[in-house]
Amino acid sequence: MSVYKTFYSRLLLNYIAGSLAAVISIASLIIFAFKEIPRNEYVWMLAVMFVSIAAMLGLEWAVFSRQIRPIRQAFHEPVGTFTEMQSIYLKTHRLPALTVKRIIGPHLFGLAVPAASLSLWLVSAGELSIPPYYVLLALLGGAFLVGMHALIEFYLTSHFIRPVLEEMQFQSLQLFGRELTLGGRVLISIKRKLRWSFFLIGAFPLLLYNLAVQFRLGDWNVDHSAYWKWAGIVLLIGLGFAFFGSRLLTRELETPIQHLYERMAEVKVGYLRTEASDLFSDEFSRLVSGFNHMLRGVRIQAARNDQLVESYFATLAAALDARDPYTAGHSLRVAEYAVQIGNLARLPKHVVDQLRKAALLHDIGKIGIPDAVLLKEGQLSEEEWEQIKAHPVLGEAILKQIEPADEMAAFLPGVRSHHERYDGAGYPDGLKGEEIPLFGRIIAVADAFDAMTSDRPYRKGMDAATAICILEKGKGTQWDPYFVGLFVQAYYEKQTS
Incomplete structure (x- = not known):
């Protein structure tokens, strides 16, 4: 509650101070320009200013109340859902941009336009003796003052909402156990923000000075056309400099930010070999150095994690093969054949790596098969054969227990389906053709070839040529x-080379 009160009071104080400064500036400009007009015309002008300011304040208060309502709701009323809190969080982030609209709209349509319209009406009615185009010049000067006011309020509001956003994040964690975030969404680009800021800062003093001088040309007995012959050139040069200078300065700041963003996007998709280029000699050089240092640490940790995962898979496969000395090394050989087929099929590197790991674990479900059944040398009974056929489902169930689940998800289809047949007569699901997952179809070929060429206690392994012929027939x-075609072709090419 105290965070909101502090925020609200600062926002209100800044607005009042900024609006007073803008009004006083416009009034001073008018007084400076028309100090020779009669007293009764001053009364009319003050009346115009009073009516216009009242209209501006009424309009802006209505807009301000509407914009601040969601934030007040978060601190004065119970928020029922995380979605509702996230919506308020997003609206709070948008408040600086809404502040610009709140200031420009009421100042323009509540102050400047009514004041100019009333002044022109009084000029046409003979109550004011000022030249009509002076009113338009005052309107232009007021517009630039409003722009500067909006610019200042934008940055002040951006600063003051940060404690409010932090408090909302704390409330969200307390109430819903979830963190509020924009998720990388850009509500207003730094390019747009800085370009307008630099342009207004450069152009405002120049325009304001020219307007003030324009009002006093009559007292100095200077011909307007003669003045604008040189003043217009100076003004165009000054505005051009402000415009192009703002673009150059914005580009200077945007380029390193964009460069770091692109490197971060590469890291996000898993490409850790990237590094930010040390192309900048200002504070961005320190950011680049820090980013690269952090990335090197991430690469070291990722390499260690990969080693741990590789060891984990290899250990599981070795533990399985160790149960039966006659099938020792079976999982490793099946993995090698599967990788060979994956490379022949030109599968992406990361897919081949997933295929290898799935092949290493394809028989992991046999851990759940009793030794009396798994190591039996004679013919299996129907009941024992059903236990053997259960190992793909058992393997999938075992791997589903490993966390994080999403890291194991790619291996499950290959483990479950490596005994499916292309004609639909396989197990456990009787899948047919390309209904069988990709890894299952590849591992089935590799598994069959190694099974046929390996020695068993009840038979000697056949030679590779015979196994290849059986694969061709099947x-x-x-x-x-x-996949059989790829494997067979590679075998024959190797024999003839």
């Missing part, structure tokens, strides 16, 4: 014809 029935 194309399109037991195994995927495409």
Whole structure:
């Protein structure tokens, strides 16, 4: 509550001070320009200013109350859902941009336009003797004052909302256990923000000075056309300098930010070999150096994590193979054959890596099969064969227990489906053709080849050529014809080379 009160009071104080400064500046400009007019015309002018200021304040208070309502709600009323809190959080972030609209709208349509309209009406009625185009010049000067006021309020509001946003984040964690975030959304680009800021800061004094001089030309007995012959050139040069200077300065700040953003986007998708280029000699050089230092640490940690994962998969495969000395090394060999097929199929590198890990663990479900069944040398009974056929489902169930679940998700289909047949006669789900997951179709070929060429206690492994012939005969029935074709072709090419 105290955070909101502090924020509200500062916002209100800044607005009042800024509006008074703008009104006083406009009034001073008018008094400076028309100090020779009769007293009764001053009364009319003061009346015009009073009516216009009253209209501005009424309009702006209505807009201000509407803009501040969601923030007040977050601190004075219970927020029921996280979605509602997130919406208020987003509206709070938008408040600086809304502040600009709140100031420009009421100042323009509540103060400047009514004041100019009333002044021109009084000139046409003969109550004011000032030249009509002076009113338009005053309107132009007022517009630039409003722009500067809006600029200052934008940055002050951006500063004052930060404690409010922090308090909202704290409330969200307390109430819903979730963190509020924009998720990287850009509500107003730094390019747009800085370009307008630099332009207004450069152009405002020049324009204000020219307007003030224009009002006093009559007292100095200077011909207006002669003045504007040189003043117009100076004004154009000054505005051009402010415009192009603002673009150059904005680009100077935007370029390193964009460069770092692009490197961060690469890191976000998992590319850790990138680094930010040391192209900048200001404070951005320190940011680049810090970013690269952090990234090197991330790469070291990622490499250690990869080593741990590799060791984890290899250990599981070795533990499985150690149960049966006659199948020792089976998982590693199946993984090698699967990788060979994946490379022949030109699968992406990361997919081949996932395929290798799935192949290493394809028989992990056999851990749940009793030794009496798994290591039996004779013919299996129907019940024992059903237990063996359960190992793909058991393997999937085992891997589902490993956290984080999303890291294991890619391996599950290959483990479950490596005994499916292309003609639909396999197990456990009887999938057919390309219904069978990609990893399952590849591992099935690799698994069959190693099983046929490995020695068993009840038979000696067949030679590779015979196994290749069996794979060829089973194309399109037991195994995927495409992957069998790749494997067989690679075998024959190796024999003839």
